[in-house]
Amino acid sequence: MVDSDQFWFVLFAVLGLVFGSFGTVLIARVPAEQHLGGRSRCPRCKHVLGVIELVPLLSYLLLRGRCRHCHRSISVVYPLTELLSALVFLCALFIGSSPLSSLLLAFSLWLLLLIAIIDARTQTIHDALNFSFIVFSAAHAVAIGQLQISGALLLALFFGAQWLVSRGRWVGSGDILLGVGIGFLLGGWEQSLLCLGLAYILGAMAASCLLLLKRVSRKSHIPFGPFLAAAALLTIMFGDRILGLIVPGLLM
């Protein structure tokens, strides 16, 4: 690694941790429709967190996952969000062809991560996060000169049709917007179709495991957002290679 590579690596890792920390505020407050301003507090005893307690990841490890005041445990979702946020920023750095495209991709993936975590926890997808995700995905597509409508259209139609047929029971309107954002992120309809397939495979695998472990029943509703998000990341990283194997000649 040359010096400038190290500079970008450290910068993106730090940005990822900082935005991961901000992300924990969003995943706690957006579903509850709370104000984003104001100091962070322990959700249990409401004690205002000090500077040390706000350091991403490190504070969780130093405090051994417990509040300094009431000693009750802190959800592992918070440090996990910080860690995953740093990882998606680094993924974006390696995938991106320029600092600008990497940064736009990093913010797109960061928003996708928060949407997935909130969907997993509350089974809701919030419009404000969805619209921000669409804006950053489209901006990234423009930055790399590959703004295409076909992927976004395919996913919007796919979820829109299910939403209409089931009158919002199978999928929510948030899934349609999420589809648009993922479509812009992935580009063409081939990548979007691959992403859908991967999401259903991941979803089926997770549902089978949860059924075997008796964590869910056959009637449980499992949110689809996290699988769609994971499939989108896999498609961004390996999509062209997978498509090259499935459809030889397509990418020639």
Ligand SMILES: [Zn+2]
């Ligand atoms: Zn506390």
